[in-house]
Amino acid sequence: SDVFSLIVTLVAVSMLWSIFRLFRVASRAGGFNAFNQLKMARFTIVDGKSGKGIGFKDVAGMHEAKMEVKEFVDYLKNPDRYLQLGAKVPKGALLLGPPGCGKTLLAKAVATEAQVPFLAMAGSEFVEVIGGLGAARVRSLFREAQARAPCIVYIDEIDAVGKKRSTNVSGFANAEEEQTLNQLLVEMDGMGTTDHVIVLASTNRADVLDNALMRPGRLDRHIFIDLPTLQERKEIFEHHLKGLKLIQDGSFYSQHLAELTPGFSGADIANICNEAALHAAREGHKSIDTSNFEYAVERVIAG
Structure with a gap:
């Protein structure tokens, strides 16, 4: 009987070990796929190629702001005219102003008027507790943008990811936020004049943005959209x-x-x-x- 009990125990242990190994393999595969999904940028796409979306005619007011963004529209529609002259069109613009004044609406209108895809993502969508995800999502967004070029990338409330880099009380920087911002800067620097990708970003807290984000070659055009007259x-x-x-x-x-x-x-x-x-x-x-x-x-x- 002792031998029989030992055999039963060994069989049970063997079965449990096999089940455990299968579970580990399945978990690894599923976990890997789930992590890959987490690294994907959660953006929305509006196809402006039809020209049937929100245009300048649908954006009431904002006369000065519309005049300033028309340069981007002209560039996206006629890039060769600028490239032949050696002109370097700004890679991006920062739309500044109080909430509810139409910053997102204006960005959508630019894409519709230029008849190019519009990739929109909230700044808060980059931020995660898990290290490295923010930077991965930035890479994912710009990879998609280059595949769809010419196009417009729009980052709403960029202050969520573009705050000034500083150390906290313990003397350590917020590594995840810095890594995400650094990747955003790298992607913007990596865009050439022939990539035809324009980055538009909006914020109502320009004072908290990192200076590196607003230097020439990045979001160097600042368009203020004030409360309507x-x-x-x-x-x-x-x-x-x-x-x-x-x-x-x-x-x-x-x-x-x-x-x-x-x-x-x-x-x-x-x-x-x-x-x-x-x-x-x-x-x-x-x-x-x-x-x-x-x-x-x-x-x-x-x-």
């Missing part, structure tokens, strides 16, 4: 009023609403128009009138 607010209202069922024509409301909303961003104005429509629906109105807009303005101001 009175005239620009009027234009933005007219744009958003087009899709609403109004008692009067949109121009009847736009000037009055623009005067009621100093300091409002484009996103605030879009919110007002939507709130007015919601209020009219709740009240059982068949069309939107001035009282609905005034209610919406007060609601947005109150938060």
Whole structure:
């Protein structure tokens, strides 16, 4: 009986060892694939080649900013004109300004006008606790961009990955953030004039960005997108009023609403128009009138 028990024990141990080895092999394969997935950049792609996306005509206001980015549009559409003259077009631009002023909208419009792909990724998507993933995602993003060139790479809220490099209290730098930023700088430096990849990035915290990111040859063009002026607010209202069922024509409301909303961003104005429509629906109105807009303005101001 002792021999039989020993044999049973050995068989059981052998089976458990075999199962354990199979589990390890499967785990390694699955883990490797999962890690490779983690290294891939999580960007969104908008195909601007059709020219049917958001264009400059859809971006109300921002007159000066639109004039500045048109140089990138012209370069992406006619690169040979610049290369033949030996001109070095800026590799990228930094869109600065308060939240909700249309920085992302303007970047999308550039891609549509130039009829090139638009690869967008949030700065926070690069940041991970696991070391090396941020840099791997930067490489993945630019590898995809070069494969799709000519194109535009857009990094929203770049301050999440481009903060000034400094040491913390213990005297050690944040290695993962620095490694990610360094890789971003390397990728931008590696882009030649014939790569036809333009990098646009946005932030509302330019003061925290590393100086190396903004030196010539990287994000050396700085385009400030401020809160809209009175005239620009009027234009933005007219744009958003087009899709609403109004008692009067949109121009009847736009000037009055623009005067009621100093300091409002484009996103605030879009919110007002939507709130007015919601209020009219709740009240059982068949069309939107001035009282609905005034209610919406007060609601947005109150938060």
